[in-house]
Amino acid sequence: MGSIDVVRSxxxxxxxxxxxTQSQEADNEKARQQVARSFISDTITVPTKEMYAYASMASLGDDVYHEPSMIALEAHMAKLTGKEAALFVPSGTMSNQLALRTHLKQPPYAVLCDHRSHIHQYEAGGTAFHSGATTITVIPSNGHHLTLADVQSHIVLGDNIHTAPVEVVSLENTLNGTIIPQEEVIAISDYVHSxxxxxxxxxxxxxxxxxxxxTPISELCAPFDTVSLCFSKGLGAPIGSCLVGPKDFIKRARWFRKLFGGGMRQTGFLAASAAYALTYNFPRLAAVHxxxxxxxxxxxxxxxNITSPAETCMVFFDPAPIGVTYSEIIERCDALPNPIQLGGSRLVVHIQTSEEMVDDFLDLLRTLADEKKAAxxxxSPHANGNANGNIYIRASKKQ
Structure with missing residues (x-):
């Protein structure tokens, strides 16, 4: 062997x-079990062996040039949503930010949205960074969803040089698991487009x-110029979202995707995973609800106390009435022989949530409630208690 071969070796x-790892198969099975016992989010769902098998048969093109499976998926998504074209991207955050960047042309301008919305709360300030836009956040007057009256009372119009006029109104559906009534969406859309x-x-x-x-997907999308849909949350695909809209818009967004660093290569297996999720996992959402x-x-x-009811896959709760804190619940969930993961007041159910875990969680809370009562x-609701205005008091022995 020559010297260069030795160096190369x-x-x-x-x-x-x-x-x-030495126990990779067992590790993967353990991860699946952990996913089945987690309320953290529906983003933690993992590909099944069946999804992997389906994805392994996908085409082997380059998505920047020509990827047959991805082209087929994007065409299907455009048809499904009633839009002219679609663009696959790695994440929902990128999808939303590409949409806003493509809509917004020249500052000053603003985006109006719900104060709880993902584009405002959980996209690292991307609207300001990528598009140079300010965000007008609105607290729904009904405590549930934005209404036409909310939009009309907060929208900034005109050419007053002291303001950044609204160019895009962004809604989120579902938002924290709650559904915006479609008639309200249509009313807002008609006004915004007017x-x-x-x-x-x-x-x-x-x-x-x-x-x-x-309601058909196309009907839900009809009031909007552009829509972002995720494959890796409720549907359980490993990666990806899709942005849909007019053909020229998507062409421009594809250019921005490249600029953002989101141009991908052999994406066929991702397209196939999304297709599998659409076909086999979407029908499972009714059972999730x-x-x-x-x-x-x-x-x-x-x-x-239920602070936000289960309209779809989420329920928000306050354990104050049984004298328990979130920290106590998390600690006891961690200590179970088969632990349960949760992060606080939000409980998210997904297609891989086990019914046994739900029963175990409720049994644990009953036990905690009994322990507090026995203690x-x-x-008693008071003004200066926890985040919901409640505190706990110890009853006297006479009681």
Whole structure:
């Protein structure tokens, strides 16, 4: 072996790497079990063996040039949503930000949205960074969803040089698991378009709306110029979202995707995973909603306050009425022989949530409630208590 071959061999030894553990198959099975016992989010769902098998048969093109499976998926998404074209991107955040960047041409301008919306709260200030836009956030007057009156009272129009006029109104459906009534969406859309402005929908979990209400995807998308839909949340695909809209718009957005660093290569297996999710996982959402409602009813029966009911796949709760804090619940969930993961007041049910986990969680909360009651705690609402204005007081022994 020549000297250069020796050097190459040494470099090859440095480069090579086996990513798998000695117990990889068992580790993967453990991860699946953990996913089944987690309320953290529906983003944690993992590909099944069946999805992997389907994805392994995908085409082998380059998405920047020509990728047959991805082209087919984008064409299907355009048809499904009733739009002219579609663009696959790595994440919902990129999809939303590409939409806003493509809609917005020249500052000053603003985007109007719900104060809880993902584009405002959870996209790292991307609207300001990528598009140079300010965000007008609105608190729904009904506490549930934005209304036409909310939009009309907060929208900035005209050419007053002190203001940044609204160019895009962005809605989110679902938002924290809640559904915006379609008649309200249409009313807002009609008004916004009458002002010559654009409508964008963060429809990451729009699949849940279609499943729960029986409304076709195209009908839900019709009031909007552009829509972002996620494959990796409720549908359980490993990666990806899709942005849909007019043909010229998507062509421009594809250019911005490249600028953002989102141009991808062999994406066929991702397209196939999304196709598998659409075909086999979307029909499972109705059962997800039923399980979420069963969870909500169980919480109510224990005496726990529901702060946002189970309209789709989420329920928000306050354990103050049984004298328990979120920290106590998390600690006890971690200590179970088969732990349960949760992050606080939001409980998210997904296609891989086990019914056994829901039952175990409710049993644990019943136990905690009984322990607090036996210790003499009673619940009393007061002004200076926890985040919901409640505190705990210990009852006297006479009580």
């Amino acid at each position: 040494a470099i090859a030894d440095q480069v090579k790497f086996d990513i798998f 002002q010559g402005l654009k409508m964008h929908l963060d429809g990451a979990r729009l699949w849940h709306v279609a499943s729960e209400t029986g 039923q399980l979420t409602k069963r969870l909500e009813n169980g919480l109510k029966n224990i005496g726990i 003499g705690f009673v619940y």
